[in-house]
Amino acid sequence: MLNKKGAMFGLDARIALAIFGALSVISGAALYSAIQEARATAVLADMQEIGKAWESFYLDTASELSHSVNTPTDNNYHLLKTKELVEKPSGVTNWNGPYLPYNVAAVNFLNYPQYGNIRLAVFRDDTTWADWVAGKCITGVTCSIWVYLSGLTTDTLAKSIDERVDGGDGIDDGNFRWYGFLSSGTMYYDYYLKIAPYRNIQDS
Secondary structure (H helix, E strand, O other): OOHHHHHHHHHHHHHHHHHHHHHHHHHHHHHHHHHHHHHHHHHHHHHHHHHHHHHHHHHHHOOOOOOOOOOOOOOOOOOEEHHHOOOOHHHHHOOOOOOOOOHHHEEEEEEEEOOOEEEEEEOOOOOOOOOOOOEEOOOOEEEEEEEEEEEEEEOOHHHHHHHHHHOOOOOOOOOEEEEEEOOEEEEEEEEEEEEEEEEOOOOO
């Protein structure tokens, strides 16, 4: 009888441990999902704040951010001098910055802690595209200002942000898009968020 009780106790313990293990897995998955959602919320909020910084610069100065280069046919012409949101450009009045709390890395991008770089660019929005080359504002297309984050190493956040912004319409359509590429054995991703309509920089 004691042996039966001992066996039953052992069985009960194994069942309890199995249940506990299953609950731990479920709780762990839920915690991971919650963390990912929080990260996605933070990245989207950051991108929106960068867009607000551009808007504040424009409202204060009645000026547009300068182009990264002066030649419209140059591949970098669509990139704007994002550093002007942090450092006052010469000849611009009523500048009330810095508009963002990030460090300048180069004339057209800022350091983005933990992820990569911040850029502002003029991209087309009249068709699907993923990478910035296909999205360049060329003659005869409709364009907008986009926040452009580079150097992220996951598309999980992108999918979560896309679900919030566009209802999950995919990588290369809507107001949020992303693009992945392999470099030195690591996948990197660029994220793009449309901020506002903008004049066509090739037609003006």
